[in-house]
Amino acid sequence: MPQLIRLHPAAPAKPAEHEPCNGCGVCCAGEPCPLGVLVSRRRHGACKALVWQDERNVYRCGLIERPQRHLPLGLRWLAPLLRRAAYRYIAAGRGCDCSWTVEPRAGED
Numbered sequence: 001m002p003q004l005i006r007l008h009p010a011a012p013a014k015p016a017e018h019e020p021c022n023g024c025g026v027c028c029a030g031e032p033c034p035l036g037v038l039v040s041r042r043r044h045g046a047c048k049a050l051v052w053q054d055e056r057n058v059y060r061c062g063l064i065e066r067p068q069r070h071l072p073l074g075l076r077w078l079a080p081l082l083r084r085a086a087y088r089y090i091a092a093g094r095g096c097d098c099s100w101t102v103e104p105r106a107g108e109d
């Protein structure tokens with residue numbers, strides 16, 4: 001079923017599945033991974049941990065970039081563990097594991 005997702009206009013186009021991940025953000029803007037479900041407290045829609053990096057024009061996982069932000073004050077010492085766990089769910093250094101086909105909305109490029 002088609003799903004509408006919103007992405008930054010400067011985000012790179014999604015590569016084909018198994019091509020190198022380019023930080024297009026499609027997968028995480030579409031639905032959260034298991035860790036994203038925990039931090040977003042929902043199973044559908046954009047992951048709350050997804051962050052846009054203006055200086056690089058890419059999306060990144062906030063659990064890797066700033067994991068402490070997603071932990072309560074008393075648990076921030078768990079940030080390195082959370083970062084390591086997040087690496088398991090993203091395609092960093094691997095191929096894109098998202099098989100979705102992306103089409104711009106009518107009237108958009």
Ligand code: SF4
Binds near residue numbers: 022025095
């Ligand atoms: S895994 Fe694929 S869809 Fe997800 S950010 Fe990387 S390239 Fe984009």
Ligand code: SF4
Binds near residue numbers: 027036086090
């Ligand atoms: S990889 Fe990070 S940003 Fe993407 S869905 Fe998982 S927790 Fe969210």
